Amino acid sequence: MNAPTEPAPATLAEALGYYTQMVLIRRFEERAAQLRALGLVPGFLHPYIGQEAVAVGVCSALEAQDVLTSTHRGHGHMLARGADPSRMYAELFARVDGCNKAKGGSLHMIDKTLGFLGANGIVGGGIPLAAGAALQLKRQKSSAVAVSFFGDGATNEGSFHETLNLASLWRLPVLFVCENNLYGEFTRQDRHQTITDIADRASSYAMKGVVVDGNDVFAMREAALQATEQARHGGGPTLIEAKTYRHKGHFEGDMARYRPKDEVEAWMRRDPIILITEEITQKLGGSASDIEEAKAKVETQLDDAIAWAKERPHPLPEDALDDVFANSYEGAALL
Ligand SMILES: Cc1ncc(C[n+]2csc(CCOP(=O)(O)OP(=O)(O)O)c2C)c(N)n1
Numbered sequence: 499m500n501a502p503t504e505p506a507p508a509t510l511a512e513a514l515g516y517y518t519q520m521v522l523i524r525r526f527e528e529r530a531a532q533l534r535a536l537g538l539v540p541g542f543l544h545p546y547i548g549q550e551a552v553a554v555g556v557c558s559a560l561e562a563q564d565v566l567t568s569t570h571r572g573h574g575h576m577l578a579r580g581a582d583p584s585r586m587y588a589e590l591f592a593r594v595d596g597c598n599k600a601k602g603g604s605l606h607m608i609d610k611t612l613g614f615l616g617a618n619g620i621v622g623g624g625i626p627l628a629a630g631a632a633l634q635l636k637r638q639k640s641s642a643v644a645v646s647f648f649g650d651g652a653t654n655e656g657s658f659h660e661t662l663n664l665a666s667l668w669r670l671p672v673l674f675v676c677e678n679n680l681y682g683e684f685t686r687q688d689r690h691q692t693i694t695d696i697a698d699r700a701s702s703y704a705m706k707g708v709v710v711d712g713n714d715v716f717a718m719r720e721a722a723l724q725a726t727e728q729a730r731h732g733g734g735p736t737l738i739e740a741k742t743y744r745h746k747g748h749f750e751g752d753m754a755r756y757r758p759k760d761e762v763e764a765w766m767r768r769d770p771i772i773l774i775t776e777e778i779t780q781k782l783g784g785s786a787s788d789i790e791e792a793k794a795k796v797e798t799q800l801d802d803a804i805a806w807a808k809e810r811p812h813p814l815p816e817d818a819l820d821d822v823f824a825n826s827y828e829g830a831a832l833l
């Protein structure tokens with residue numbers, strides 16, 4: 499297992515860009531939770547709050563042609579990839595103008611135009627999908643890479659092990675990004691696996707594994723840049739373990755009383771948004787008004803997105819089966 503090298507210093511403008519995206523993810527979800535409490539969201543939400551640096555750092559290292567798979571905790575990945583919050587809110591509110599016409603909801607949001615191959619309600623389900631996409635990219639001799647985000651719990655699934663085995667054997671251009679937030683649902687990592695560093699599992703597959711501070715957006719970006727560079731040049735996959743923490747419960751409404759208070763408090767002090775704010779104001783010469791401006795911009799964007807989404811119509815019952823079954827097998831044309 500190798501530690502990634504020190505990240506190259508970011509410019510103030512780059513750092514403010516990452517900050518804005520991280521605040522967008524956090525506020526998108528805080529407001530989604532409030533809207534759910536008001537009855538606007540007919541379904542579960544799994545908040546990504548606390549893990550924003552992982553999605554933003556990794557996605558900042560990607561190119562337009564790259565593809566991604568996500569999890570049940572997928573809003574952050576999709577927003578970091580550049581999805582439109584208006585269409586995402588419309589999807590959460592089950593409206594026809596939602597990014598998946600209200601047929602995906604939070605757990606199955608997809609945006610093919612962004613190469614975002616989907617959130618996924620099946621734990622570990624996105625991992626083989628990313629490797630399948632990577633296999634196709636390799637066959638097409640593309641320089642694009644596939645990225646799969648998944649949790650610590652998912653690394654106990656057969657799909658994780660089977661996929662890492664083949665991805666390594668076939669040197670597929672894929673990044674396996676494990677967001678180790680210390681819990682799988684309500685079970686602490688030390689009660690569901692014997693290892694501490696999930697990156698150690700890479701060595702079973704002769705793959706590079708790295709442990710990264712998942713609350714440091716710059717470290718995440720650097721690890722992703724190194725892994726994409728390797729993957730784009732035929733060097734095969736990397737397993738990146740991002741050590742992070744979810745601030746809230748497993749799902750919206752879970753009070754998370756199974757977590758010790760001091761553990762929660764220690765991680766709250768290392769909130770990724772606090773860390774990047776300090777970097778901007780203490781090291782990169784940014785001012786308090788730069789921060790306030792970025793926050794205000796996000797709030798206006800979300801006000802507009804929510805106002806638009808609330809006014810969209812609900813789908814009609816007679817359209818329920820449209821877009822559910824494929825009329826043709828698009829993938830066949832690529833083979
Ligand atoms: C195959 C499968 N098993 C169990 C579940 C129920 N389930 C949903 S989320 C979850 C925990 C996943 O933990 P982790 O992979 O660490 O992701 P996190 O929720 O921490 O982001 C479980 C067990 C499921 N959705 N799919």
Ligand SMILES: [Mg+2]
Binds near residue numbers: 651677678679680682
């Ligand atoms: Mg977890």
